[in-house]
Amino acid sequence: MIKRINLEHILFLDIETVPQHENFEELDDTSKMLWELKSQYQRKEEISAEEFYERAGIWAEFGKIVCISVGYFVLKGDVRNFRVTSFHGDEVKILKEFKTLLETHFNKTHHVLCAHNGKEFDFPYIARRMIINSISLPFKLDLFGKKPWEVPHLDTLELWKFGDYKTFTSLKLMAHILGIPSPKDDIDGSQVRNVFYNEGDIDRIIIYCEKDTVTVAQILLRLRNEPILTEDEILSV
Template sequence: MISKLNLENILFLDIETVPETQHFTELDKTKQELWEAKSRYQRKEEFNAEEFYDRAGIRAEFGKIICISVGYFTKQGDARLFRTTSFYGEEPHLLKDFKNLLTSHFSQAKHLLCAHNGKEFDFPYIAGRMIIHNIELPYKLNLFGKKPWEVPHLDTLELWKFGDYKTYTSLKLMTNVLGIPSPKDDIEGSEVYRVYYEEQDIDRIIRYCEKDTIAVARIFLRLRGDAILEADEIIHV
């Protein structure tokens, strides 16, 4: 049961991604054709491949990670604290910095990674981008040969489903129904492409990503029946 897990052994995280280039025309011809084929089913007849390209960031083969925000619980005397920090910049560098955190502080069997829809998005996306950049996968992301119960990942979406695999509940909806402050009070995921490429405001994206990470931690606490994480318990490093 999740109520028996030690909070200090869990690394909460969220990632923000964008298409690998700002414009579809910046891709080489082969990559354009591959995106046209990959996106055909989803866009159907409503958009052509170029018009649909702003959504390429959700695919690890056509996108890139621009921010990984993490958070973890610590104790200061009897006080509970939640420390957050973010990795950003050139993708190879932020991936290596994130890997260093995993290998130095969250590499033991007791350690777990937690994200919302992380098993279908965040964790495989990070792993895929590491492989693309020739970065050896850290133990916590290398799932080859592992049985389902050996995978060191928690997913608040999966926990909320309680075995129902038919539905998807967004982070925004979950915070709403659980009475948690929404992380979407400035921008939402669909706006990250514009903020990154047009406004070039990475600080705004970092703040947004950290809010999502905090929201994941708050949802996890609610699922455990623990006291809500208050603003004065959060430390931005």
């Protein structure tokens, strides 16, 4: 079934997120209290809400998006290219530019979005941050009233589960077992906050995000039993 989808109809993506503020002390009193309640079941008893705040980026209510990288296939005869680009800067700017892309180039019924663990993280995170920032949802992220088979989302993690709901397989592990060059050769998700706030190196985050986007595409190719992309087929635009 997955081989029936035209590769040119898929927009691959990955997002990078950080806490809304650099430090816990920057939160107002109500937000501090709500963060403590939100995180109480995730953190160990000996870890305070303040110490745990460095992980706030994984929740849309307490985090923000600093980069969205997207990739798409361009097929011309026997020539196959995969083009990657990124949106970064102010979060509202990122979200609006991403929305414009969806509404101008990936707005047809047959177009789908694809990410690793996208249904649990990337897609709802983007939608929630749009609502928080008073940006109306594009059709591809507005799931209200849609039947399961009408949701235009592909998730490489879900595809790999084959109906098994007990397991989580990271992008890095899937890349390794499928013989795909690892995207994690510089930083990992736990370091994005430090790179963003302490080093101010958004270019490093963009490179990391784009590599993950390419890897999602590579995994889908392997799931379709097709050759993975070579370096000269990947273009940054």
